[in-house]
Amino acid sequence: MGFFKKINSNAATSDTTGFGTNPSNYGGRFINKDGSANIEKRGMPFFSRISWYHTMLTMPGWKFISVLLGFYAAVNFVFALMYYAIGVEYLNGIDDSGSELLKFGKAYFFSAQTFTTVGYGHISPNGFLTSALAATEALTGLLCFAIATGLFYGRFSRPKAYLIFSENALISPYKDGTALMLRTAPHKNTNLIDAEARLTLGMNITENDIAVNKFYNLPLQMQKIGSLTLSWTLVHPIDEKSPLYGFTAEDFKSVEGEVMVYIKAFDDLFSNTVGISTSYTFDEIVYDAKFELMYTENADNTKTILHLDKINSFITGIFIKYIFFGNVISMLKFFNFDIAINFKKLNYEKNITYCSSYAFCIWFCPTNTSH
Numbered sequence: 001m002g003f004f005k006k007i008n009s010n011a012a013t014s015d016t017t018g019f020g021t022n023p024s025n026y027g028g029r030f031i032n033k034d035g036s037a038n039i040e041k042r043g044m045p046f047f048s049r050i051s052w053y054h055t056m057l058t059m060p061g062w063k064f065i066s067v068l069l070g071f072y073a074a075v076n077f078v079f080a081l082m083y084y085a086i087g088v089e090y091l092n093g094i095d096d097s098g099s100e101l102l103k104f105g106k107a108y109f110f111s112a113q114t115f116t117t118v119g120y121g122h123i124s125p126n127g128f129l130t131s132a133l134a135a136t137e138a139l140t141g142l143l144c145f146a147i148a149t150g151l152f153y154g155r156f157s158r159p160k161a162y163l164i165f166s167e168n169a170l171i172s173p174y175k176d177g178t179a180l181m182l183r184t185a186p187h188k189n190t191n192l193i194d195a196e197a198r199l200t201l202g203m204n205i206t207e208n209d210i211a212v213n214k215f216y217n218l219p220l221q222m223q224k225i226g227s228l229t230l231s232w233t234l235v236h237p238i239d240e241k242s243p244l245y246g247f248t249a250e251d252f253k254s255v256e257g258e259v260m261v262y263i264k265a266f267d268d269l270f271s272n273t274v275g276i277s278t279s280y281t282f283d284e285i286v287y288d289a290k291f292e293l294m295y296t297e298n299a300d301n302t303k304t305i306l307h308l309d310k311i312n313s314f315i316t317g318i319f320i321k322y323i324f325f326g327n328v329i330s331m332l333k334f335f336n337f338d339i340a341i342n343f344k345k346l347n348y349e350k351n352i353t354y355c356s357s358y359a360f361c362i363w364f365c366p367t368n369t370s371h
Contacts, residue, residue: 014216021214022212031260033278075140076115083133088103110123117141161274162187163184163187168314169280184263193268194265194266196264197232216243253283263277290314292310294310
């Protein structure tokens with residue numbers, strides 16, 4: 001990736017992002033797609049760098065269950081080894097006949113029954129050491145199940161912003177110019193209100209022949225909305241004050257940059273503010289494209305259907321269509337045709353059939369492509 005030298009001088013930089021200015025000290029992107037920081041911490045012992053509570057709350061569900069089952073099996077295996085080392089003859093109910101593996105297996109299941117405080121009574125401890133070990137294991141089991149219960153509750157009750165983002169950000173026509181657009185939508189039956197978004201651009205630029213990281217706040221056409229129930233397209237107009245002003249498709253391919261997205265909203269069920277973040281590197285930005293509409297009415301026009309599988313659906317070749325339609329409409333107006341079309345408000349997310357020239361436009365322009 002190269003360093004961009006012709007950054008818009010009218011763009012205001014931001015010094016409060018929390019990221020450093022030396023690009024040689026950074027590897028890869030600033031923020032991962034899942035919103036986590038792209039940072040690996042070293043210099044301290046591993047267990048001193050890990051918050052087990054946060055790790056258990058945020059890991060995927062299948063990993064969480066696997067850790068609990070693995071811990072349960074391992075703890076019982078350790079206690080079974082201690083029972084076996086003391087001697088299975090101190091466990092009433094275990095027959096001395098049989099293989100050693102069978103004896104260990106019975107000691108293991110006695111450990112499991114003691115750990116869970118089930119206590120069937122078929123096997124019982126006999127002697128001071130086995131009784132003390134069984135009492136210790138019973139206490140350990142109570143504490144472990146209390147911790148596991150708290151972790152389960154924490155995972156279910158933790159407020160979270162259930163939002164999905166489009167895989168790509170787009171450079172699309174907007175009013176008389178262009179805009180950076182990306183899309184998000186709630187994917188679960190939550191009710192988010194007072195949603196607020198913030199975009200930050202980070203780029204490697206050359207300043208006084210020195211490569212530095214520069215960060216810019218990207219103003220949005222709509223910074224805040226009252227209710228986030230459908231999709232929300234975040235629009236940053238690329239005007240004279242935008243750091244992206246003058247960027248071409250080739251610039252996005254050759255420049256190293258990243259757009260960081262931060263969204264927070266109020267979840268009325270938890271009565272708490274939730275947040276989520278993600279990022280788009282420049283190679284994840286599609287130039288000359290526009291999102292397709294992802295919600296429609298149902299058959300009897302009683303509900304709105306949000307098609308979550310269309311979160312990243314877009315069409316390309318928009319700029320050519322934009323210019324062509326402008327020329328067609330200008331020509332028709334020149335011949336005093338009564339045109340009830342406001343070109344600036346043309347919706348390319350639907351099939352436009354306002355005039356017969358559209359068929360020729362579809363033939364003339366690049367083919368629509370859904371992604």
